[in-house]
Amino acid sequence: MPYPDGFLKNRSVIEPNKYAVISPEGRVINVVPGIKNCAMTILASPKLGAGFVQMVGTVSNTGKTTIPYAKSENVEAVLFVMDGKGSLTVTVDGKQEKLEEGGYIYSPPGKGIEFNSNGDGEVRILLYKQKFIPHPDPAVKKPWIITGSIxxxxxxxxxxxxxxxxxxxxxxxxxxxxxxxxxxxxxxxxxxxxxxxxxxxxxxxxxxxxxxxxxxxxxxxxxxxxxxxxxxxxxxxxxxxxxxxxxxxxxxxxxxxxx
Structure with missing residues (x-):
């Protein structure tokens, strides 16, 4: 990373437990176990006051998960392909989909998300997870896998x-x-x-x-x-x-x- 041109600047505004605006110039890359050859940044977590974890990052041509992301009891997750020229093969509970720019998949509680680049270009993704709150009526069915494109x-x-x-x-x-x-x-x-x-x-x-x-x-x-x-x-x-x-x-x- 080169020396800055002029004074250091950062537009982010952080008010823990109230709100936050996190601009791109202050982000760092986080090592996330089970996610390889991807440059991921954690944007929100309970440490900020959020009830969820959200991250953004770039999946390289060799990017992939080595263990399913968010595969924990009562944890649900979403992957969204924000942009890029490439594509991902994404698997949730045995269901496999090819996702390109605008594509997304929802993982029901306990299933987790696996993905790997198809080697056809980088993509940027959003990853999100939160604890699932069961419906109080046992007659209501459990959430199911959803996939599509905006x-x-x-x-x-x-x-x-x-x-x-x-x-x-x-x-x-x-x-x-x-x-x-x-x-x-x-x-x-x-x-x-x-x-x-x-x-x-x-x-x-x-x-x-x-x-x-x-x-x-x-x-x-x-x-x-x-x-x-x-x-x-x-x-x-x-x-x-x-x-x-x-x-x-x-x-x-x-x-x-x-x-």
């Missing part, structure tokens, strides 16, 4: 606003205690109100720029920034660039809160 999901208008669009990656079904969505703002688009809710999010911006309200502070954000929102953190966004702003984010859902 390129084949039709966008819906978000909350009646014709310049904001959403896609659901997982079924809206009480079997699942989480979902992943993409949210996109055309220039000038915004949330219809300032949200304050029990759900937490981990959001990765992969296109455009915006202005995000986090707690009581408006923070400029842009492509390659990661945002973590704690429960009840005030939040809202304006798309402020010349092009569309879009990010992928996690959400816990479909469960009551314990006392």
């Amino acid at each position: 390129k084949s999901i039709t966008e819906r208008i978000y909350d009646g606003m014709d310049n904001v669009f959403v896609r659901d990656l997982l079924p809206v079904d009480e079997a699942f205690d989480m979902n992943f969505h993409t949210l996109a703002f055309l220039p000038g688009g915004c949330h219809p109100f300032v949200e304050t809710h029990v759900q937490e999010h981990g959001a990765y911006i992969y296109e455009g720029q915006g202005l995000y309200l986090l707690d009581n502070t408006w923070i400029p954000v842009e492509a390659e920034d990661f945002i973590w929102f704690a429960p009840f953190c005030k939040q809202a966004c304006y798309g402020t660039g010349l092009t569309r702003m879009e990010y992928i984010y996690s959400k816990d859902c479909h469960r009551d809160e314990p006392l």
